[in-house]
Amino acid sequence: MSEAAKKRPEFRNIHITDILTYRLPPAAIVSILHRISGALMFLLLPFIIWMFDKSVSSEISFGQFSAAFSSGLWILPGWFIKLVVLALMWAYLHHLIAGLRHLYMDATHKLSKEFGKSTAVTTLVLSVALTVILGAKLFGLY
Known part of the structure; x- marks a missing residue:
């Protein structure tokens, strides 16, 4: 049977049981994580405002x-609390880097x-690497 005659598998509606076997491309993963990071920052906005207020109001509040x-x-x-702040750091860094990626691709x-695959992998690596570096500082490793 020739290559042209082989029928490729066709996925129209992915069932919930197919999620474990379905492989998303890196660009799709970055896009999904961009939405998740934006939602996380939005949902934790009251905590962010509280942290900012406590850190700049007075010496006692600091x-x-x-x-x-x-x-x-x-x-x-x-x-x-440190884990929540670490999640916020990742969300901010990932959202920033993925947003810059989207702006660059649009411009x-x-x-x-x-190009989409390489920039998606770069986005994932940069956001995780920067989160690890800043997380080490947060947890007092340096």
């Missing part, structure tokens, strides 16, 4: 802000499949 990372906040332990009209 002490409360710093204590939230070591001793916790309300019923939440300090390590959980230059570089819409080839190869």
